[in-house]
Amino acid sequence: MRIGVLVSGGDCPGLNAAIRGAVLRGVDVLGFEMIGFMDGWRGVIEGEWIPLDRAAVRGISPLGGTILGTSRVSPLTPEVGVEGIRAKLAEYGVDGLITIGGNGTQTVARILSDAGIPTIGLPKTIDNDLAGTDYTFGFDTAVSIATEAIDRLRTTGESHRRCMVLEVMGRDAGWIALHAGMAGGAQVILLPEYSESLDQVCAWVESVRDRDRAPLVVVAEGFKLEGMEHEVTRAGLDGFGRPRLGGIGEVLAPLIEERTGMESRATVLGHVQRGGVPTAFDRVLATRAGIAAADAAAAGEWGTMAALHGTRLEMVPLAEAVGRLNTVPEDRYEEVRRLFG
Numbered sequence: 377m378r379i380g381v382l383v384s385g386g387d388c389p390g391l392n393a394a395i396r397g398a399v400l401r402g403v404d405v406l407g408f409e410m411i412g413f414m415d416g417w418r419g420v421i422e423g424e425w426i427p428l429d430r431a432a433v434r435g436i437s438p439l440g441g442t443i444l445g446t447s448r449v450s451p452l453t454p455e456v457g458v459e460g461i462r463a464k465l466a467e468y469g470v471d472g473l474i475t476i477g478g479n480g481t482q483t484v485a486r487i488l489s490d491a492g493i494p495t496i497g498l499p500k501t502i503d504n505d506l507a508g509t510d511y512t513f514g515f516d517t518a519v520s521i522a523t524e525a526i527d528r529l530r531t532t533g534e535s536h537r538r539c540m541v542l543e544v545m546g547r548d549a550g551w552i553a554l555h556a557g558m559a560g561g562a563q564v565i566l567l568p569e570y571s572e573s574l575d576q577v578c579a580w581v582e583s584v585r586d587r588d589r590a591p592l593v594v595v596a597e598g599f600k601l602e603g604m605e606h607e608v609t610r611a612g613l614d615g616f617g618r619p620r621l622g623g624i625g626e627v628l629a630p631l632i633e634e635r636t637g638m639e640s641r642a643t644v645l646g647h648v649q650r651g652g653v654p655t656a657f658d659r660v661l662a663t664r665a666g667i668a669a670a671d672a673a674a675a676g677e678w679g680t681m682a683a684l685h686g687t688r689l690e691m692v693p694l695a696e697a698v699g700r701l702n703t704v705p706e707d708r709y710e711e712v713r714r715l716f717g
């Protein structure tokens with residue numbers, strides 16, 4: 377059986393470990409021939425791939441990024457579409473696809489699978505916004521990096537008695553902000569899922585200041601203050617034509633300073649939280665997800681995605697994974713919100 381692998385959407389730490397897990401299991405144990413398409417769907421459309429065997433994946437688990445590259449190129453365009461992909465895969469002799477990606481990628485995987493193209497999903501994203509699985513690899517590393525940033529901002533913030541605002545990623549789901557904020561003991565954590573008023577944010581900041589501490593505010597890029605119609609965006613669109621989010625930290629800090637009189641500074645963590653060496657947790661999760669995806673291909677379990685349930689890797693229907701977003705539930709927000717200020 378000839379299996380194609382691709383990565384689509386934003387990169388994240390652990391992608392190489394996942395590719396290695398799928399290839400070692402697929403080629404050495406299950407007897408597949410495997411190829412890796414370059415830069416996601418671009419490689420499928422333009423016929424650019426590399427052979428994937430034991431030598432191709434040697435020593436790559438600790439490496440960030442992806443040896444296959446990634447992109448936000450969509451195959452579902454009028455020029456290509458489902459039939460175009462079907463024809464390309466037939467041309468390359470590919471019997472099945474393993475698509476490594478987040479909610480967007482698995483949405484495409486589901487459409488292809490529903491159209492009869494044998495596809496298996498392998499979930500990744502730092503945002504942890506994919507349903508059907510407890511965690512995606514990449515998330516743990518991003519949280520560790522954001523937590524270290526909070527620890528560092530604290531010492532400089534305390535020295536100057538400033539309010540420090542840290543902006544982290546999270547387009548629709550605030551998991552990185554929630555977990556890093558909790559780990560770092562942030563006094564305010566602002567998520568895309570739950571608006572707050574500027575009055576409330578400033579009241580929390582003032583209560584921290586009144587205790588003689590320097591407030592630390594963590595804000596996810598997708599957060600909106602009450603009354604804001606849209607998220608704060610940067611110039612330009614992403615590869616899929618969506619507005620690029622980012623900048624809420626730089627909006628908030630001056631507003632806090634103006635209202636509270638407390639000197640404030642904003643830091644945007646940005647792509648630092650997607651780069652570099654994956655944590656051991658992410659390497660293990662990614663490797664196991666890769667193995668599970670290869671096993672599912674061998675078993676003909678097309679249309680499913682490798683999911684973490686507790687400590688077990690199980691296959692779930694792609695429909696379950698993309699039917700909704702995994703956002704922060706109200707009880708998880710309330711749990712920390714009671715401690716703000």
Ligand SMILES: Nc1ncnc2c1ncn2[C@@H]1O[C@H](COP(=O)(O)OP(=O)(O)O)[C@@H](O)[C@H]1O
Nearest residue numbers: 384385386448449450452477478479480481616
């Ligand atoms: N509903 C959709 N229809 C067509 N293509 C889509 C759709 N959703 C996502 N895609 C394609 O899949 C890519 C990956 O999705 P994206 O959200 O960018 O990353 P991720 O897979 O990490 O969530 C998008 O950039 C786009 O090209």
Ligand SMILES: O=P(O)(O)OC[C@H]1O[C@](O)(COP(=O)(O)O)[C@@H](O)[C@@H]1O
Nearest residue numbers: 385386478501502503545546547614
């Ligand atoms: O600047 P880029 O690479 O387009 O990506 C920014 C987006 O990608 C992410 O890091 C990850 O999102 P995906 O998992 O959907 O690719 C988001 O948190 C962020 O909004």
Ligand SMILES: [Mg+2]
Nearest residue numbers: 385478479480
């Ligand atoms: Mg996404």
